[in-house]
Amino acid sequence: MRPLRADELLLAEAASARPVAPPAERARGLLEVLRRVVPFDAAFLAFADPGEHRPSLLATLDLDDAAVRFLEGPQVARDIELTGTDRARPPLGSSDLPYPAEELATWADCLIPSGLREGLGVALFADGGRHVGHLAVLSASPAPPSAATRRRLARLAPLLARCLDPLSSLLAGARLVQGVTAGTALRADGGCQVVPGLATDPLLLPGSPLLGFVRRRVGDGRVSSSFLWPLGGAHAPDGHARVTVLSTSDDAGPGLAGLALLSPAPPLHGLTPRELEVLGLLVEGCTNSDIARRLVVTSRTIATHLEHIAAKLGTPTRTHAAVRAERDGLYVPAVPC
Template sequence: MTKVLAAALELAAEINRVLPTGGGPAAALAVMWDPMKRVVPFAAGWIGTLNEDHRRYTTVTSAGHDPDNRAFMASEELTEARKESGLLRRHWPLRLQDAPPHTAELPCWSEHWWPAGYREALGVPLVTPDGRHLGVLALHTDTASHPTAEARDAMGAIAHTVTAALDPMNSLGGLARLVHGATAAVAVDRRGAVTPLPGMAVDPLLTRYPDVVPTAVDGLTERVRHTAFLCPVPADEGQDRYVRITGLACPPGSSDDLAGLVVISPSGDLDALTLRELVVLGLVIEGHANQGIAARLSITARTVAAHLEHIRAKLRAPTRTAAAVLAMRRGLYIPYRLIDVRTGTSPAVIG
């Protein structure tokens, strides 16, 4: 085993050792600069994450750069230069000498890095396993003899560990797994697009049926940090079964572009409530009176009243309001927007 490879393995182990101790990725990655010098003897290093507008970066940690250099590393000007060099489309590190000939003539080198005394650089794209460009690790050296090709390739292997430390989806995956029995989960952005979470499956309910995810996240606010409800889905034996859908607000410090997480888990005890009773509870929670519920379900107000009597008995609730509060707290209802009134079932069932 070469010294470079041995140093790279030690560096990966150090990052993995420090990360779980708390303090966030910036604190964990800040300790890697000294051991990284055994892989690449750099003069200055920087790690940044790409902003949501893809025009600038945010500095996570750096070593050897003064404030002006750190600002330049995160700037729109240098971000554009990275795009021109093709770094944002790559999945593997790029040295200055590996880049197309015109790259060395970019203003960032002729006007900034060369006068500052840097003679070679290594750009390491930080790309998640699902293809998201998360950021860049950049190293500048004061000699053209480093980094070597072996060191470049070793840093390419280290990039996976650095990316895992930075990826917010990893911490969100941990949050999703706090839901008891979680079987599938996604992160949802403000446009409604879903992103798989590391280590979590993606259930077709979260991608194929358009109302499930919005129902889970639309009710999340600064004060309402989670929602929960039931969704009926077809079982193999042809009988309806249910899963619980939980919407979770993202923790402070998460991307402003994220609307929340949506998690699927087993339904749990339904207290013998029927499909129709779960639907009635959903309409009560949404504020509808008996006549309005009757109109939406094409039944009589008297039938609605009978359903509510059965619901109160099963939940041991003294009043209609108490039953609704209990059902909302336990996620023991089916939102009306998930119901097809022609069949009394979920769109997932008739889909």
């Protein structure tokens, strides 16, 4: 890997200085640093929202309120698509278009009235070719951008994409989960997104019972949680997998809800699949009678299972057993497999 150049180091340092800052704050900081190496009079950064098929404005510099309101509307997405600046290509300026820029509403109704005459737009693609955003740097001068400016912006675009990628913070959390074997990103529109560097698994395909339960966990507002999932059927003939769920924060950006990861099951303390099933129902607040009806056995059988569970976990009460199951990721959801 080649060493970073001075301008790349400036951007990387700006991103690392705001590792937990909200995306809008981080993006504005990146634009301020970018201005030091790619001169411009105004600029904007937008997220690419795969669910809405339109950019979502993230940060602006030196654009008036009327321009910002326009950029928050639907016309920008249409003009980006018309000019092809939503594809992997070199930065495109208004002087590169085969027609006058005034024929595009974004220029005619927004940028030109704001005193802007030229600029460069470029799509931002993160690792794996994921379209994560759009950058536009704008100038009051009608002079076309220089070849050097174009080359520099093209070289910096991938770094900007990595800095803004909504998956970056989730992937940092994924690296803390030992033995991850597969994973998928959950989109807010109900779909899934392949994550570069993580394998896929049939359990994580759209429509699977596991992903349905994972989405409920994300909807509960949990930042992170883990549980066991039976393999091969409800009674876990093939053992269990550990599922770790990482949720995005509200301001992490549009389109992304969280990350689901698979890894080997932790030590089960000698608990049998049936005992784990009972323990899962206990975590969900079921009484002995409820569990007995669910599993079609007697209440006395359930009481015996709970005695064995308490002994194996070293817990004095059923409440303590439920708390430890949640804490240690020994919870098996009572959902159909």
